[in-house]
Amino acid sequence: MQRSVFFNLTQIQMPVGALTSITHRVTGVLLALGIPFGIYVLALSLESSQSYAQLVRVCDTWMFKVVAIVFIWALAHHLLAGTRHLLMDVDVGSLLPAARRSAWMVNLGGVAVALLAAGAVL
Amino acid sequence: MVQRVTAVYMLFFIVFMLGHFILDPPQSYLAWHGWMMSSGISITASIFFAALFAHAWVGLRDVIMDYIHPITLRVLMLVSLAFGLTGVGVWVIRILWLGHG
Amino acid sequence: MKFSIFRFNPEHDKKPYMQDYEIELEATERMLLDVILRIKTQDDSLTIRKSCREGVCGSDAININGRNGLACITQVRELREPVVLRPLPSFPVIRDLVVDMTQFFKQYHSIKPYLINDEPAPEKERLQSQEDREKLDGLYECILCACCTSQCPSSWWNPDKFVGPAGLLQAERFIVDSRDRATQERLDDLNDVYRLFRCRSIMNCTEVCPKGLVPSRAIEKIRLMMVKSAL
Numbered sequence: 018m019q020r021s022v023f024f025n026l027t028q029i030q031m032p033v034g035a036l037t038s039i040t041h042r043v044t045g046v047l048l049a050l051g052i053p054f055g056i057y058v059l060a061l062s063l064e065s066s067q068s069y070a071q072l073v074r075v076c077d078t079w080m081f082k083v084v085a086i087v088f089i090w091a092l093a094h095h096l097l098a099g100t101r102h103l104l105m106d107v108d109v110g111s112l113l114p115a116a117r118r119s120a121w122m123v124n125l126g127g128v129a130v131a132l133l134a135a136g137a138v139l
Numbered sequence: 140m141v142q143r144v145t146a147v148y149m150l151f152f153i154v155f156m157l158g159h160f161i162l163d164p165p166q167s168y169l170a171w172h173g174w175m176m177s178s179g180i181s182i183t184a185s186i187f188f189a190a191l192f193a194h195a196w197v198g199l200r201d202v203i204m205d206y207i208h209p210i211t212l213r214v215l216m217l218v219s220l221a222f223g224l225t226g227v228g229v230w231v232i233r234i235l236w237l238g239h240g
Numbered sequence: 241m242k243f244s245i246f247r248f249n250p251e252h253d254k255k256p257y258m259q260d261y262e263i264e265l266e267a268t269e270r271m272l273l274d275v276i277l278r279i280k281t282q283d284d285s286l287t288i289r290k291s292c293r294e295g296v297c298g299s300d301a302i303n304i305n306g307r308n309g310l311a312c313i314t315q316v317r318e319l320r321e322p323v324v325l326r327p328l329p330s331f332p333v334i335r336d337l338v339v340d341m342t343q344f345f346k347q348y349h350s351i352k353p354y355l356i357n358d359e360p361a362p363e364k365e366r367l368q369s370q371e372d373r374e375k376l377d378g379l380y381e382c383i384l385c386a387c388c389t390s391q392c393p394s395s396w397w398n399p400d401k402f403v404g405p406a407g408l409l410q411a412e413r414f415i416v417d418s419r420d421r422a423t424q425e426r427l428d429d430l431n432d433v434y435r436l437f438r439c440r441s442i443m444n445c446t447e448v449c450p451k452g453l454v455p456s457r458a459i460e461k462i463r464l465m466m467v468k469s470a471l
Contacts, residue, residue: 021248022332023326030305032443034442035444105456112454112457113447116446
């Protein structure tokens, strides 16, 4: 006898908090993958004045800037969502209306920071 | 618990670093090198990296536990993660304390 | 009003399919369950669990336009058309809108949903002050409809290991009951990477609870208690 299950994620509603949460996870993984890259940048900046100067030149390229903005967005969202988590841990904003508001603020806040960074950098 | 505690430390460190870079950006390689290698900064930065790796370990382990069910694949990924984090940890020690990358 | 309903009869269907219905609402029909029962007078093969028709038994929990809810207390005119009705997500479907709740109840039973108190029984009841009784508000009202657990991503990925919001809410209900004496054992049982700690405060549970309960907060409170008892 066949068994079936309804499990089509595109047909199940995703409330704003769920979006914040999955993006928190995705940005976390993204940031983790960026760690080796970040440490490499740190190493170059400290190695010698030549590598430092070279690094400064690379920072001016548009490719570096685009990647930097994506990582700044990821960090901003992850940080804001994490702070929201910490506050809910101590029972601040854990009821539904407050939780929905804070979820919106996190989602928009991350994008806002990324736009600011884009403005400053480009 | 580990995630929360390391998160708070990193939050403060990042805010501090951001503040410093905006208010007093390094003017040259020597200025940057001197500041970064000063005992205060290199020690707090090392603690930052330790916190970062612990935080990343808990986070990524959670992701693996949620989505990867076959036991061999899961063990493989967790072990690779552990080795990967140890590797970058040693790299950071070399950069901040042993003078090379 | 247009309806699109999930149909699956394992006895003759290989795959589920969506069946469309068009119904003229009568003035007296206010709730979704009323309309579903009228559809049944036209197509008796449509299968749904229902009982109290007033939101206290939890039988008619289904997925309505992507969001879990009880059909008997959902205002039908407020729904976006076509109204898409599906069974609770991730639970095996027995037939049409009826799902297998075995896994859900297993998790519920695993938290020992009964008072554990070996002290000799008093002559009448085990007394509880007004204050202590108020601690159960927001916890005892759960009707075990499974709207929360079947909307929880952590339950989707690990249904056999993660207790789920309903089970954890009931665990909290017994942990805070002043007449229960097994608090530490209950906390120890949940202090496990899977049983409670798969919860990431996504809060889908609280979003869909038809009784307005807050499982995510109950889970937070259990976490805080665990930290306190460890320190």
